[in-house]
Amino acid sequence: MYPNLKMYIGGQFVDGHGESSQSVMNPSNNEVLATLPYASESDLDRALESSEQAFRLWKKEPAVERSRILRKVAELIRERAENTGRVLTLEQGKPVREAIGEVLSCAEHAEWHAEECRRIYGRVIPSRKSNVQQTALKEPIGVCVAFSPWNFPFSQAFRKVVAAIGAGCTVILKGSSDTPASVMLMAQIFHDAGLPKGVFNVVSGDSGMISEYLIRSPIVQKISFTGSTPVGRKLASLAGANMKRCTMELGGHAPVIVCDDADIDKAVKDLVGFKFRNAGQICICPTRFFVQRNIYNDFVSRFSEEVKTIKVGCGSDDSTTMGPLAQSRRVAEMQKFVDDACQKGGVLVTGGETPSGAGNFYPPTVLKDVPDDAMFMNDEPFGPIAGFVPFDSITEVLERANQLSFGLAAYAYTSSVSNAHRITNGLEAGMVSVNHIGLALAETPFGGVKESGYGREGGSETFDSYLATKFVTQMS
Numbered sequence: 001m002y003p004n005l006k007m008y009i010g011g012q013f014v015d016g017h018g019e020s021s022q023s024v025m026n027p028s029n030n031e032v033l034a035t036l037p038y039a040s041e042s043d044l045d046r047a048l049e050s051s052e053q054a055f056r057l058w059k060k061e062p063a064v065e066r067s068r069i070l071r072k073v074a075e076l077i078r079e080r081a082e083n084t085g086r087v088l089t090l091e092q093g094k095p096v097r098e099a100i101g102e103v104l105s106c107a108e109h110a111e112w113h114a115e116e117c118r119r120i121y122g123r124v125i126p127s128r129k130s131n132v133q134q135t136a137l138k139e140p141i142g143v144c145v146a147f148s149p150w151n152f153p154f155s156q157a158f159r160k161v162v163a164a165i166g167a168g169c170t171v172i173l174k175g176s177s178d179t180p181a182s183v184m185l186m187a188q189i190f191h192d193a194g195l196p197k198g199v200f201n202v203v204s205g206d207s208g209m210i211s212e213y214l215i216r217s218p219i220v221q222k223i224s225f226t227g228s229t230p231v232g233r234k235l236a237s238l239a240g241a242n243m244k245r246c247t248m249e250l251g252g253h254a255p256v257i258v259c260d261d262a263d264i265d266k267a268v269k270d271l272v273g274f275k276f277r278n279a280g281q282i283c284i285c286p287t288r289f290f291v292q293r294n295i296y297n298d299f300v301s302r303f304s305e306e307v308k309t310i311k312v313g314c315g316s317d318d319s320t321t322m323g324p325l326a327q328s329r330r331v332a333e334m335q336k337f338v339d340d341a342c343q344k345g346g347v348l349v350t351g352g353e354t355p356s357g358a359g360n361f362y363p364p365t366v367l368k369d370v371p372d373d374a375m376f377m378n379d380e381p382f383g384p385i386a387g388f389v390p391f392d393s394i395t396e397v398l399e400r401a402n403q404l405s406f407g408l409a410a411y412a413y414t415s416s417v418s419n420a421h422r423i424t425n426g427l428e429a430g431m432v433s434v435n436h437i438g439l440a441l442a443e444t445p446f447g448g449v450k451e452s453g454y455g456r457e458g459g460s461e462t463f464d465s466y467l468a469t470k471f472v473t474q475m476s
């Protein structure tokens, strides 16, 4: 089931020539799945050269042809979703239904970009002289490099690749070392859809060496990264020093505001479902739960009762509703968040204890009365922990929700139009969802503000960072 791992360079699936190697682990049992190919500098040079050569032709490829290939990609994604999802679960751990859903969502991303890439319009600007024609052209910027994470190993990589290719750019992808098969199977789909060689390359190995080498290359025009804010800061600095354009999709610490006039049943169902999806390893995951004081205790107990229905287990088991954490190091991290919150006065309501045995399992955990100085309320837990605090007024809760340097997603539940208006206008976030969980669709912009990054993926903004505007004025 788990494939033999290769890189994809110049239209061929190849081994790495780097000296080191690394095992890819199964998070459900900590067993070795495969050995990760390690790129050498010469491998990276071949990826750079093939991308640069391919760009010379791909940038002139008519949009209708780019669109046709992306539609074929969507078709192949749907055909291969079951197998791709099951492989994704083996290396990342999420329940197989979630994994298949992640892969299928990329068929929608492919179709969105197939439609939108035919609407990359320039414009004619009325000139001051009758014999002068002024036009603003949109042109693909060139060879791009994408660094994608392990939490949504297929969809977070796909968002970058499909936008670059749809815009007429070429792209070198370095997926997470923990989840390499997902991006290799993605390369196979683009290959089988007839994408010309060199338009899409996949490399793997030492993240630090690869990013340093590629970002310093004069061939590369842009980078896109999804991952932690500390790594994002490092890559953005390197990109800045080398004058590369950047898209940064970084960490988050989403506040949830539940007003006393909310539909409690719906809020509990929605929020438990999304909080513990992917074992909470989602950058837009609801994390700090602010609940209005007069419904606080009732909400916490109803939320916790719902949490107890979650079935933790191996992602390949169809009855599992929450899998393990992707890496073993994250289990100790979770315990640190819980112990610190409790030592500082927080109350453990359910979960909160590291189980024994194989696999990176950690129970869905609910904390209440979490003090502001707790690690949990300041650093991104990126795991299956919900922390509750009461609030009294909208003014107070907006101040607390905006307190952190993160600004990715935020949520609110209220039946009051004026509360919804005040909250959506008052929150410092790139995305706000009110009375439902409605983010990360192909047709809607995805991205953050403050230290959650910049740039947008998806929506009508999706090609912006892969295009340059050329102004042409011509006297006849």
Ligand SMILES: NC(=O)C1=CN([C@@H]2O[C@H](COP(=O)(O)OP(=O)(O)OC[C@H]3O[C@@H](n4cnc5c(N)ncnc54)[C@H](OP(=O)(O)O)[C@@H]3O)[C@@H](O)[C@H]2O)C=CC1
Binding pocket: 147, 148, 149, 150, 151, 175, 176, 177, 178, 207, 208, 209, 211, 212, 226, 227, 228, 229, 230, 231, 234, 235, 249, 250, 251, 252, 282, 283, 380, 381, 382
């Ligand atoms: N915004 C998001 O969607 C995501 C955010 N995160 C953040 O990361 C934190 C924990 O994940 P963890 O993996 O431990 O975090 P890291 O910051 O160590 O790694 C995050 C990602 O960045 C990559 N990476 C690390 N160093 C470099 C580098 N020098 N050059 C290029 N890529 C690099 C990693 O790839 P590799 O594994 O191959 O080294 C990994 O995919 C979470 O708390 C969360 O904040 C994580 C995933 C997704």
Ligand SMILES: O=C(O)CCCCC(=O)O
Binding pocket: 105, 149, 151, 152, 155, 156, 226, 281, 282, 283, 284, 439, 440
């Ligand atoms: O956490 C991220 O990297 C992106 C979240 C996407 C969520 C989704 O696709 O449903």
